[in-house]
Amino acid sequence: MPLLRVTLTPGAFDDARKALLAAALTDAACRAESLPDDPRSRMGALVVVQELAPGAFYSAGHPADAAVAGVFIDWQVSAGVLDGARKARFAAELQDAAKAVAGDDGRPVVTSCVIHEVPEGQWAQNGAIRRLPEITARARFEHLTALVDQR
Numbered sequence: 001m002p003l004l005r006v007t008l009t010p011g012a013f014d015d016a017r018k019a020l021l022a023a024a025l026t027d028a029a030c031r032a033e034s035l036p037d038d039p040r041s042r043m044g045a046l047v048v049v050q051e052l053a054p055g056a057f058y059s060a061g062h063p064a065d066a067a068v069a070g071v072f073i074d075w076q077v078s079a080g081v082l083d084g085a086r087k088a089r090f091a092a093e094l095q096d097a098a099k100a101v102a103g104d105d106g107r108p109v110v111t112s113c114v115i116h117e118v119p120e121g122q123w124a125q126n127g128a129i130r131r132l133p134e135i136t137a138r139a140r141f142e143h144l145t146a147l148v149d150q151r
Helices: 015-032 084-102 132-139 145-150
Strands: 003-008 046-051 069-078 109-118
Touching (some): 015 046, 015 069, 015 084, 069 084, 084 109
Parallel strands (some): 003 046, 069 109
Antiparallel strands (some): 003 069
8 A cells, every 4th residue: 555755845835735736646656556446445545745844955956945846755565566557657647646736836847756665574564564465455456466366
């Protein structure tokens, strides 16, 4: 299930736009991970949003707070959940969502996402190690259920 840590450039998104962005990113990540579109399956889809403080964003060594509307993501996902096509689709949906939500203040929208694929047995959550077969059964990943059943 997605865990997205989202960092935004200062002042690029007000609270309402942050909420819209978090919802769009949740949907995109859940689609990439093939989570069914129901609240029970998506309960563990987490988006943590933080905005950089004014003066904390630089480009080419120069202050760039007002230069871009930036959305930078670190995405933790269990290894084996995403293939190349799913990653590429998420990258496109990330850019589309950020552009749609950013508004039109003249700043270009810049996105970046580093996908951290966490190996089996290396992710603890709520006091237990996450195991792909358990996550698959609980979240009902559509594309992984058959693979796990074959093991």
